[in-house]
Amino acid sequence: MDLYPLWNSLRIAGISTVIIFFIGIFSAYYIAKAPRFVKGVLDVILTLPLVLPPTVVGYILLRLLGPRRPIGAWFLEYFDIRLTMTWWSSIFATTVVIFPLMYRTARGAFEAFDETLAYSGKSIGLSNTYIFWRIRMPYCRQGILAGTVLAFARALGEYGATSMISGYTPGHTATISTTVYQLWRTNNDALATKWVLINIAISSVVLLAVNMLERRTQENVAAKTMKEA
Amino acid sequence: MSVQVDIEKKLGSFHLRVKFEAGDEVLALLGASGCGKSMTLKCIAGIVKPDRGRIVVDDEVLFDSEKNINLSPQVRHTGLMFQNYALFPNMNVLENIRAGTRRERKTESNATREARVKKVMETFGLLSLARHLPSQLSGGQQQRTALARILVSRPSILLLDEPFSALDSHLRFRLEQEVREVMEEFGKSVILVSHNRDEVYRLSDKIAVMDNGRIVTCGDKKDVFHNPRTRHAAILTGYKNISKYRMLPDGRIEATDWGLTLESSQKTSKEGYIGIRMHGISDGEGQEGNVFLFNVLEELENPFSFTIMLQPDGKTDTRPLGWELTKEEWHRLRAPKVKVLLSDEELLILDH
Numbered sequence: 001m002d003l004y005p006l007w008n009s010l011r012i013a014g015i016s017t018v019i020i021f022f023i024g025i026f027s028a029y030y031i032a033k034a035p036r037f038v039k040g041v042l043d044v045i046l047t048l049p050l051v052l053p054p055t056v057v058g059y060i061l062l063r064l065l066g067p068r069r070p071i072g073a074w075f076l077e078y079f080d081i082r083l084t085m086t087w088w089s090s091i092f093a094t095t096v097v098i099f100p101l102m103y104r105t106a107r108g109a110f111e112a113f114d115e116t117l118a119y120s121g122k123s124i125g126l127s128n129t130y131i132f133w134r135i136r137m138p139y140c141r142q143g144i145l146a147g148t149v150l151a152f153a154r155a156l157g158e159y160g161a162t163s164m165i166s167g168y169t170p171g172h173t174a175t176i177s178t179t180v181y182q183l184w185r186t187n188n189d190a191l192a193t194k195w196v197l198i199n200i201a202i203s204s205v206v207l208l209a210v211n212m213l214e215r216r217t218q219e220n221v222a223a224k225t226m227k228e229a
Numbered sequence: 230m231s232v233q234v235d236i237e238k239k240l241g242s243f244h245l246r247v248k249f250e251a252g253d254e255v256l257a258l259l260g261a262s263g264c265g266k267s268m269t270l271k272c273i274a275g276i277v278k279p280d281r282g283r284i285v286v287d288d289e290v291l292f293d294s295e296k297n298i299n300l301s302p303q304v305r306h307t308g309l310m311f312q313n314y315a316l317f318p319n320m321n322v323l324e325n326i327r328a329g330t331r332r333e334r335k336t337e338s339n340a341t342r343e344a345r346v347k348k349v350m351e352t353f354g355l356l357s358l359a360r361h362l363p364s365q366l367s368g369g370q371q372q373r374t375a376l377a378r379i380l381v382s383r384p385s386i387l388l389l390d391e392p393f394s395a396l397d398s399h400l401r402f403r404l405e406q407e408v409r410e411v412m413e414e415f416g417k418s419v420i421l422v423s424h425n426r427d428e429v430y431r432l433s434d435k436i437a438v439m440d441n442g443r444i445v446t447c448g449d450k451k452d453v454f455h456n457p458r459t460r461h462a463a464i465l466t467g468y469k470n471i472s473k474y475r476m477l478p479d480g481r482i483e484a485t486d487w488g489l490t491l492e493s494s495q496k497t498s499k500e501g502y503i504g505i506r507m508h509g510i511s512d513g514e515g516q517e518g519n520v521f522l523f524n525v526l527e528e529l530e531n532p533f534s535f536t537i538m539l540q541p542d543g544k545t546d547t548r549p550l551g552w553e554l555t556k557e558e559w560h561r562l563r564a565p566k567v568k569v570l571l572s573d574e575e576l577l578i579l580d581h
Contacts, residue, residue, distance in 0.1 A: 119276045120315035120375075122302035124382040125332030138319040 001191065004171050005179040006198065008087055012162075012175060013155035016094040020151055023095075024102030025144065029132075031103075032110040050100035054093075054160025061092055061165050084165050087173050093161035098151040105150065109143025110136070146213040153206040157199070232256075232386055232418045236272050236282030236292070245269065245279075245442040255412055255419045257429040257450070259465050260439035266422045269439075270388045273420070274309040275302035286418070287385040303332070308384030312391035314375035316363035322374050323359040326350060329382035345381055353377045368396045369404050376411055387412065387419040393428060405431060426467050430454060438462035460502045460579050468504035468577060470550045475500040482578075488540075488547035491519045491571060495578050502579040507536065507553035509575030513568040520570050523550075528559075535559040542566060 031042050049057055065072040065083040075081045083089060113136055121131045137144070159177040166173040168182055176199050183192035230250040238245040245265040249256070258266040271277040273284055275291065278299060284292040286307065291300045316325050326349060330342040350356050353373045363371060372392065379387070392408060393401045409432055412419050423429050429436060430450060437447040438461065446453055446462035457463040460471060472486035476499050482491045484503050491503070513520035523539035526549050535556060538549040552569060554562075 114313070114315070116311040116313060116315040117317060119271070119274070119302070120309060120311060120378075121317070121328070122276065123274050123305070123307055123309040123384075124329045124378060125303050125306075126328060127303065130331070135317050135319070 001194065002171065005174045005176045005195070008173070009156055009175040009177070012087070012090045012094055012158075013152050015088075016091050016098060016155045017148060017152040019091075020095055020099050020102045021148055024099060024147065024151070025106050028103050028106035028110055029136075032107050046103055047100045049096050050104075054097060054158065054162075055164065057096055058093060058161035058164030061096065061161060065089075065092060065165070085167050085169075085173065087166065090158070090162045090166045090173065090175065093165050094155040094158045097158055097161060098154045101154055102147045102151045105147025106140070106144050109140035109147075112143070113139055142213050142216050146210050149206055149210050149213065153203055153210075156202060156206075231287050232273075232420070233283070233285040234269070234273060236269075236279035236284060238268065238272065238277065238279045238281075240268075243442060245272075247437075247439070247442070247444050249437050249444060249447060251418050251420070251435060253417050254434040255421055255432060256435045256437060257421045257423060257433035258437050258439055259423060259426065259429050261424055261465070264439045265442040266439050267390050270309060270390050270420060270422055273305075273386070274307045274388055275300060275305050276309075289385070306383060306385045307388055308379035308382065308386065309388045310375050310379055310390060310392060312394050314363075314371045314395070316366075316371055316374055316378075318363055321360050321362050322355055322366070323350070325363070325374055326355070326378045326381055329378040329380075332382060349377045349381045367400075369400050369407075372396070372404060373407070376408070380411070380415070386417060387415060388422075389419065390422045391424070392421070393423075393425070401428075408432065424465075426454075426465060438465055457577070458579065459581060460504075463502070463504050463577060463579060467506060469507045470510075471502055471504040472548065473500070474503040474578075486548040487550060488544045489519075489521060489571075491576065493573050493576055493578065495573065495576065497578055498580050501581060504577040504579065505550070505571055505575050507551045509572075510539075510550065510552040510554075511570050511572065511575075512558070512562060513570035516570045516572075518570065518572060519576075520568060522566055522568050525565055525567060537567075539567070539569065 027046065031039055034042070062084065063069055067073060067076055067082055067084065072083045075083050083092070117135055117139065118131050121135055122128075157177060159181070162175060163178050163181070168174055168178045174182070176195055180192055180195050180199070183195065231253055233250045235248040236245070243265070245268055247265070247269050258269060260266045268277060272279050273286070273291070279292065279294070281294045282292070283290070283294070286305075290296070290298050291305050291307075292298060317328065320328065323346070327342075327346050330337075330345055333342060350359065353376065355370070355373060355377060358366065358370060363374070366374065389408075393404060396404060405428065412432070421429070421433055433450055435448065436450045436453040437444045438453065438457070438459070439445065440461040445459045446457055453462065454466050457466045457468070463471060472484040474482045474484045476497055477483055477490065482493055482497060482503065484491060522542040524542055525537055526540050527538040529536040529538070533556065534553055537552045537554070537559065539552055540547055540549050
């Protein structure tokens with residue numbers, strides 16, 4: 001059994017999770033502080049990929065990144081790089097699809113942050129950077145971790161947009177989800193079942209991790225409310 | 230004056246407009262919640278930016294809208310303490326206090342800073358709690374940690390926002406003594422925000438009563454309590470019985486809410502408010518002046534006293550007066566109808 005799809009899926013999910021970790025957190029941080037109207041508008045735009053069909057996301061990406069489309073053509077001309085049909089093209093698809101998951105969970109965590117901690121920190125002379133990394137992030141740790149794990153799980157399962165932008169080339173762009181589809185199409189039930197089981201196993205572990213993190217978050221919130229009461 | 234504040238800030242329909250000065254003393258901002266007292270502290274600390282005005286602490290201009298000065302909170306050296314103490318939950322007591330010395334991390338050696346941390350922890354009796362997380366501390370220990378963290382950061386003013394409201398009542402009294410010592414030791418301006426008049430009276434030198442974004446009465450604490458000058462200040466300094474009044478042609482005063490006509494030698498306007506403290510009312514037997522016969526509506530038993538709700542005999546729809554007296558006295562006077570005196574010295578007459 002060729003394990004390339006597993007390795008490919010993991011690296012695509014891993015890389016896009018790292019990228020989205022930072023982008024998601026920073027957009028969540030700034031949008032949580034934005035005025036209500038701005039927040040409402042940005043929220044709709046940034047959450048859209050979560051509810052759009054993945055094929056629509058794939059279509060939009062192809063319209064932008066395809067070799068004859070504005071961004072794709074520019075990269076081809078100046079860097080001689082094709083943005084589609086490579087294994088890393090899938091990263092475009094997964095980052096767009098998982099961004100809302102990271103962004104929303106991180107924003108929820110930031111909004112639950114007790115701002116008086118930041119105010120007190122500032123008044124004793126702590127820099128904003130120090131407050132962000134040493135006080136705000138640890139405080140929101142669990143929510144952010146849960147978002148990261150959830151984003152990773154979703155990236156691992158991405159099919160629609162991925163198959164449109166990377167296609168299916170065995171040993172090249174194949175991921176677990178595109179492989180399962182291909183095996184089903186060619187009536188290779190035995191191998192398809194193996195991949196399905198692998199996928200279920202990974203997803204279960206990930207969800208278990210999310211649940212454990214959420215329980216700890218709830219306990220923290222409960223402890224906090226009790227202390228305040 | 231070591232602190233001068235004159236600021237204005239509009240926030241939705243709320244309009245904050247405060248102006249006050251204080252020397253090296255304890256100034257209390259007394260007011261109901263939402264009156265703008267916490268906002269005032271946040272403006273001084275640089276967390277909220279006023280629309281207009283000027284803030285000076287220890288001859289340093291922290292904010293001046295005309296000269297475009299607005300120092301960042303980090304360099305203002307204003308020791309702001311919140312009612313929840315805002316200890317960093319992921320850091321232990323030692324780390325929390327150490328954070329208060331980070332401002333000097335480039336100008337002082339680590340050893341010097343550590344010595345400062347150790348000294349302040351010793352002063353506050355926190356050495357044995359160094360490794361405890363804030364969640365493992367009692368309310369009093371949290372407060373001490375918060376004060377230590379602030380004092381180690383060398384503030385030029387202390388801003389205390391409801392410092393005792395998160396504590397159980399039996400702890401309050403003891404911690405008040407601790408805070409009083411801290412403030413005396415500190416020796417510079419302290420602004421204390423509170424809605425508790427007893428606390429304010431015990432801890433401060435000067436009181437500013439706030440209502441709806443403005444300071445309605447300001448002065449020496451004894452003076453403010455003796456003569457609150459406005460109805461709002463009267464309520465906040467403990468006048469529980471307050472009625473509207475109008476002057477009658479014969480010079481007497483009709484307290485319309487109470488349904489009583491009173492005599493007073495005090496200067497009065499055509500109309501205004503009249504008040505009396507619950508323990509300002511006294512037994513009227515054998516007295517002269519404003520003595521009335523009241524029906525006892527209700528007896529409320531407190532741990533060490535009684536509060537008796539009174540209504541003038543023959544009236545039914547007037548606002549009752551509360552009379553507070555010792556248990557022994559009420560046991561002696563107890564009756565369905567009582568004669569009481571609202572003596573002129575106890576009456577507070579206000580224009581508005």
